[in-house]
Amino acid sequence: MTDLACLLHYRQEVRNPDLLPILNPFSFMNTTGKIQNKGQVTIPTAVRRQAGLSKGDLVNFAFRRGKIVITPKLVIDRSQFPTADDEYTPEQRRIIDARLAEGLADIKAGRTFGPFNTADEMIADMKARLRKGTAPKKTKRAR
DSSP states (O other): OOOHHHHHHHHHHHHHHHHHHHHHHTTTOOOOOOOOOOOOOOOOOHHHOOOOOOTTOOOEEETTTTEEEEEEEOOOGGGGGGOOHHOOHHHHHHHHHHHHHHHHHHHHHHHOOOSSSHHHHHHHHHHHHHHHSSSOOOOOOOO
């Protein structure tokens, strides 16, 4: 940048600091604030605007290499996503709950296989049970 360009850039920055992000969106804001009672600090409007922050947004605070770093926190509104309750009818939910209860009862009663260190060990155990005829009986599932 030539001396004249630097001077023009400096004058534009001093006259209207809000134009700086428009002129150079990758520039860093450098402002000073004062810590109030209870550790409160006001983030200057230009910095909030450049960071895309607005009232009620959450931010994360970290202390890294002698500097306090404030990062906008992305919050996901879980109410906008469907839940399993929305995907199943009450009858389907009862069937799923019954199967889960049956599986937990089997685990508590010790009717489990394994543990296996590898998938090959598990497959070998399954094949051995099939040969011996001790494989678990298939149950009819309600649909």
